[in-house]
Amino acid sequence: MKKNLIGNAIVGQSGGPTTAINATLAGVFRGAAESPYINKLYGMRNGIEGMLDRRIIDLFEVIDTEEKLRMLELTPAAALGSCRKKLPDPDSASDTDILVYEKIFRIFAENNIKYFFYIGGNDSMDTVSKISRFAEKCGYELCVMGVPKAIDNDLIATDHTPGYGSAAKYIATTMQEIIRDCAVYTTKAVTIVEIMGRDAGWLTAASAVGSVINGQAPDLVYLPEKAFDLEDFFASIEKAFEKHPNIVVAVSEGIRFADGRYVGEGTQSGSVDVFGHRYLAGTAKALEMAVKVRFGCKVRAVELNLPQRCAGHLFSATDIKESVAIGKEAVRVAAEEGISGEMMIFERASTEPYVCNVSHKKVCEIANMVKKVPDEFITEDGSFVTEECCKYILPLIEGEIAPQYEGGIPKYIIL
Amino acid sequence: MKKNLIGNAIVGQSGGPTTAINATLAGVFRGAAESPYINKLYGMRNGIEGMLDRRIIDLFEVIDTEEKLRMLELTPAAALGSCRKKLPDPDSASDTDILVYEKIFRIFAENNIKYFFYIGGNDSMDTVSKISRFAEKCGYELCVMGVPKAIDNDLIATDHTPGYGSAAKYIATTMQEIIRDCAVYTTKAVTIVEIMGRDAGWLTAASAVGSVINGQAPDLVYLPEKAFDLEDFFASIEKAFEKHPNIVVAVSEGIRFADGRYVGEGTQSGSVDVFGHRYLAGTAKALEMAVKVRFGCKVRAVELNLPQRCAGHLFSATDIKESVAIGKEAVRVAAEEGISGEMMIFERASTEPYVCNVSHKKVCEIANMVKKVPDEFITEDGSFVTEECCKYILPLIEGEIAPQYEGGIPKYIIL
Numbered sequence: 018m019k020k021n022l023i024g025n026a027i028v029g030q031s032g033g034p035t036t037a038i039n040a041t042l043a044g045v046f047r048g049a050a051e052s053p054y055i056n057k058l059y060g061m062r063n064g065i066e067g068m069l070d071r072r073i074i075d076l077f078e079v080i081d082t083e084e085k086l087r088m089l090e091l092t093p094a095a096a097l098g099s100c101r102k103k104l105p106d107p108d109s110a111s112d113t114d115i116l117v118y119e120k121i122f123r124i125f126a127e128n129n130i131k132y133f134f135y136i137g138g139n140d141s142m143d144t145v146s147k148i149s150r151f152a153e154k155c156g157y158e159l160c161v162m163g164v165p166k167a168i169d170n171d172l173i174a175t176d177h178t179p180g181y182g183s184a185a186k187y188i189a190t191t192m193q194e195i196i197r198d199c200a201v202y203t204t205k206a207v208t209i210v211e212i213m214g215r216d217a218g219w220l221t222a223a224s225a226v227g228s229v230i231n232g233q234a235p236d237l238v239y240l241p242e243k244a245f246d247l248e249d250f251f252a253s254i255e256k257a258f259e260k261h262p263n264i265v266v267a268v269s270e271g272i273r274f275a276d277g278r279y280v281g282e283g284t285q286s287g288s289v290d291v292f293g294h295r296y297l298a299g300t301a302k303a304l305e306m307a308v309k310v311r312f313g314c315k316v317r318a319v320e321l322n323l324p325q326r327c328a329g330h331l332f333s334a335t336d337i338k339e340s341v342a343i344g345k346e347a348v349r350v351a352a353e354e355g356i357s358g359e360m361m362i363f364e365r366a367s368t369e370p371y372v373c374n375v376s377h378k379k380v381c382e383i384a385n386m387v388k389k390v391p392d393e394f395i396t397e398d399g400s401f402v403t404e405e406c407c408k409y410i411l412p413l414i415e416g417e418i419a420p421q422y423e424g425g426i427p428k429y430i431i432l
Numbered sequence: 433m434k435k436n437l438i439g440n441a442i443v444g445q446s447g448g449p450t451t452a453i454n455a456t457l458a459g460v461f462r463g464a465a466e467s468p469y470i471n472k473l474y475g476m477r478n479g480i481e482g483m484l485d486r487r488i489i490d491l492f493e494v495i496d497t498e499e500k501l502r503m504l505e506l507t508p509a510a511a512l513g514s515c516r517k518k519l520p521d522p523d524s525a526s527d528t529d530i531l532v533y534e535k536i537f538r539i540f541a542e543n544n545i546k547y548f549f550y551i552g553g554n555d556s557m558d559t560v561s562k563i564s565r566f567a568e569k570c571g572y573e574l575c576v577m578g579v580p581k582a583i584d585n586d587l588i589a590t591d592h593t594p595g596y597g598s599a600a601k602y603i604a605t606t607m608q609e610i611i612r613d614c615a616v617y618t619t620k621a622v623t624i625v626e627i628m629g630r631d632a633g634w635l636t637a638a639s640a641v642g643s644v645i646n647g648q649a650p651d652l653v654y655l656p657e658k659a660f661d662l663e664d665f666f667a668s669i670e671k672a673f674e675k676h677p678n679i680v681v682a683v684s685e686g687i688r689f690a691d692g693r694y695v696g697e698g699t700q701s702g703s704v705d706v707f708g709h710r711y712l713a714g715t716a717k718a719l720e721m722a723v724k725v726r727f728g729c730k731v732r733a734v735e736l737n738l739p740q741r742c743a744g745h746l747f748s749a750t751d752i753k754e755s756v757a758i759g760k761e762a763v764r765v766a767a768e769e770g771i772s773g774e775m776m777i778f779e780r781a782s783t784e785p786y787v788c789n790v791s792h793k794k795v796c797e798i799a800n801m802v803k804k805v806p807d808e809f810i811t812e813d814g815s816f817v818t819e820e821c822c823k824y825i826l827p828l829i830e831g832e833i834a835p836q837y838e839g840g841i842p843k844y845i846i847l
Contacts, residue, residue: 324739423645
């Protein structure tokens with residue numbers, strides 16, 4: 018792509034919310050505001066889906082003070098809205114498929130768009146890759162850059178994803194508090210905490226970091242990367258009861274038995290509520306019942322649920338700083354180096370002391386793949402994570418930064 | 433009771449954890465440390481239950497720096513441990529019943545205990561009342577004081593309970609974040625958030641305070657104080673969909689139908705999981721199914737669960753300040769005024785500006801009763817709370833105060 022294209026830029030957010038996705042948007046804003054090559058920065062409402070309906074706003078107009086920009090940095094969940102639209106194959110021969118691209122590029126042309134920034138996860142990188150390919154194909158001069166976000170930390174090629182650090186900090190902190198809460202009584206009890214992560218256990222692994230800080234951690238930690246065995250689980254609980262009466266277990270929502278069935282999936286079968294409906298209860302709930310029957314003690318299932326990905330009151334300062342930086346750098350490499358069709362990445366130079374650099378990589382090598390927790394980060398028996406794993410996570414949750422408060426609740430921006 | 437008894441004091445914590453229960457313990461510590469009448473302050477491990485096993489510690493020895501005392505103030509969940517023991521009637525004629533009291537008072541005598549402070553909820557005030565009555569009966573000179581704690585805010589006689597403000601702040605904040613998270617997509621969806629509160633809806637009411645601050649609040653709020661009607665609920669959802677596609681509903685775990693059945697209770701019947709066990713899923717889960725069947729849209733149940741009562745990373749500064757003050761004042765009125773058999777209370781002098789005083793009241797008038805959310809705090813149709821209700825809550829969640837952090841997670845004290 019040509020360097021120093023002069024024109025307007027457009028930015029969108031896509032996929033599931035994270036607490037840092039707006040920090041990256043603010044970074045793109047800062048980069049665009051500084052760039053001599055970019056005149057206007059448009060924001061797509063609800064990603065590519067909203068852009069197709071021409072729902073775009075002029076961000077330099079809407080965010081007209083440093084205070085608002087700062088507030089955007091410390092606001093969780095996509096401020097521009099999100100979508101889950103999958104674009105068709107740009108090489109498709111179907112007329113309907115081509116129509117979508119024609120419309121997209123007509124809107125680009127109408128608004129003199131020369132830069133397209135898309136903040137998202139795996140699926141969004143697929144969009145970046147496709148728009149980039151279509152631009153080449155039709156000869157439209159456009160720099161297309163993907164900027165990653167994912168609480169799950171499951172994108173390959175990058176050391177970690179923006180948004181993971183804050184989610185991990187929330188989980189690590191909440192786990193410290195749940196452990197304290199569970200320890201106040203002397204009666205035998207098992208608390209099972211379910212953490213997000215269908216295929217990758219990065220978030221669940223974060224529940225264990227206390228083990229290398231203050232020794233306070235769940236007794237058992239199960240990730241989807243290893244097959245789950247119920248009898249081994251019972252044996253581990255029995256062993257843990259020898260140490261103390263209050264056992265805390267962390268499980269990824271996506272743990273499965275060796276035969277591939279999800280541990281939580283069975284809870285669908287045959288369950289009927291007061292209204293006569295069948296439903297799915299979840300992994301922790303399924304294990305709660307199993308432990309209750311086996312040990313006869315008090316058991317409680319806790320699903321951390323949505324707050325994991327939207328708890329803006331507990332940002333990781335490192336995550337926010339890096340998320341802004343990667344967004345800003347995306348603009349710089351596009352405008353100054355003419356990079357296109359790539360995703361921004363983090364490269365860790367060192368863990369102690371933590372040094373991490375921003376770079377970029379061809380998006381076609383990245384999209385649609387999942388980065389799992391490696392074997393050496395999980396203990397051999399699969400019931401905990403290693404010290405090395407915790408040390409990988411620690412710098413990402415470092416530092417506290419609070420949003421503004423008004424009337425006792427956080428003050429977040431609405432665009 | 434005689435004023436200015438000279439001797440030792442003992443303090444215990446009892447009932448469910450709160451984030452502010454240790455702030456009150458720290459307040460008792462500060463009061464005892466300043467008092468010329470108190471020599472030593474003992475802490476019971478696991479309340480009266482641990483005291484019966486002589487598991488007591490010398491708190492002046494264990495907490496020997498202001499830094500540790502400050503860390504105790506900002507540590508959630510009973511640092512001394514808790515219990516749920518109910519003492520027998522002190523007027524009982526049974527020998528076994530009397531033996532318990534004889535043992536308690538033998539331990540008091542052995543340790544020259546002249547002051548007994550008990551931090552807890554309803555059941556704990558029952559303990560305070562009974563120990564006080566037995567002391568009188570047997571002529572043992574003892575000042576017995578209850579200091580309230582309850583996230584549920586359900587104790588009568590006091591304007592509010594220590595611990596409620598922090599739990600309410602956590603709920604109000606988390607609700608702001610969940611509303612943002614749910615708003616990123618344009619597809620129709622209902623999110624049902626279940627909040628603690630079996631008989632009183634104070635915590636659920638806190639989810640609505642955004643309505644008087646920034647207009648961001650759940651669409652619907654249901655408390656246990658009003659009968660829940662499924663058809664009315666469906667009609668309210670339909671109406672809310674006219675305004676926006678992302679509906680958020682807050683429900684108390686204890687909401688019931690007009691016939692008295694808990695909304696969540698039906699989920700017990702007939703439900704069988706992969707292990708063949710029956711289980712109880714909860715109120716939000718039951719409603720999730722009902723809404724899914726009726727509206728066919730995406731529905732999600734979120735149970736805020738344990739973090740409501742242990743999220744020390746999000747204290748209300750007002751709550752912590754008041755919780756310390758009420759503990760300290762308990763010691764002063766016992767030692768200097770000879771008050772005994774009473775519970776400390778808050779008396780609100782004014783809401784705007786917020787002025788609240790610490791006082792005390794006979795415990796026999798308080799124990800074993802539940803303070804419900806009054807009618808005038810709930811809208812007529814029972815689907816929201818009034819502005820007056822929000823204004824009552826607002827000063828209690830005001831102000832932020834953070835624990836120390838180490839390695840990215842909060843640093844809490846372990847006694």
